[in-house]
Amino acid sequence: xxxxxxxxxxxxxxxxxxxxxxxxxxxxxxxxxxxxxxxxxxxxxxxxxxxxxxxxxxxxxxxxxxxxxxxxxxxxxxxxxxxxxxxxxxxxxxxxxxxxxxxxxxxxxxxxxxxxxxxxxxxxxxxxxxxxxxxxxxxxxxxxxxxxxxxxxxxxxxxxxxxxxxxxxxxxxxxxxxxxxxxxxxxxxxxxxxxxxxxxxxxxxxxxxxxxxxxxxxxxxxxxxxxxxxxxxxxxxxxxxxxxxxxxx
Numbered sequence: 001x002x003x004x005x006x007x008x009x010x011x012x013x014x015x016x017x018x019x020x021x022x023x024x025x026x027x028x029x030x031x032x033x034x035x036x037x038x039x040x041x042x043x044x045x046x047x048x049x050x051x052x053x054x055x056x057x058x059x060x061x062x063x064x065x066x067x068x069x070x071x072x073x074x075x076x077x078x079x080x081x082x083x084x085x086x087x088x089x090x091x092x093x094x095x096x097x098x099x100x101x102x103x104x105x106x107x108x109x110x111x112x113x114x115x116x117x118x119x120x121x122x123x124x125x126x127x128x129x130x131x132x133x134x135x136x137x138x139x140x141x142x143x144x145x146x147x148x149x150x151x152x153x154x155x156x157x158x159x160x161x162x163x164x165x166x167x168x169x170x171x172x173x174x175x176x177x178x179x180x181x182x183x184x185x186x187x188x189x190x191x192x193x194x195x196x197x198x199x200x201x202x203x204x205x206x207x208x209x210x211x212x213x214x215x216x217x218x219x220x221x222x223x224x225x226x227x228x229x230x231x232x233x234x235x236x237x238x239x240x241x242x243x244x245x246x247x248x249x
Contacts, residue, residue, distance in 0.1 A: 033096030119215025
């Protein structure tokens, strides 16, 4: 079925660091969706051809949608989005898709939200809804990036930690530098050596945990394998498990 496009415009642009930004797009006509799903986002190139790609929405359904984007040098779309200015037009598909949602996630005492880079986007959207706060006793966000300036949405997560001190925990991790108060290393390594869980104060266990994974495919593979050794398996509708993931590339 052909994509039906909604006309939108850039309302605001949050630049986190060079080549890493969030676009706030004002758009009407996008049908209601679940936090964690994705839509197609596009612009017209210099030859007027429409260039578009799927992007997770970093906000719940509303008139203004957020897209958390990293520029890929040599790519077709992200360099154009990196240069786009407030007020300029974009198009968004009218229907969202994807099963990386809390509705498709089994219940547990602790919800672990593990992400690398812009894989954080669906978690930002989920945490802005009531569902995770009502369903889970504890929520842990682990965001793996290379350098500290790449840690986006920090203030929002720190606000959650202040408002829900017994429920929410934010654990940023850095792979290319060491900073006091931040974990250093890949997420998979920090699980293997026990540092992630010792910092959290509790373990990732099949008995009481569900883990969502989003981001670099290598991270998804490595963490799924590590957790598999603990008896945790991918969740499926007909075979309940403990790990929910979606591959975007």
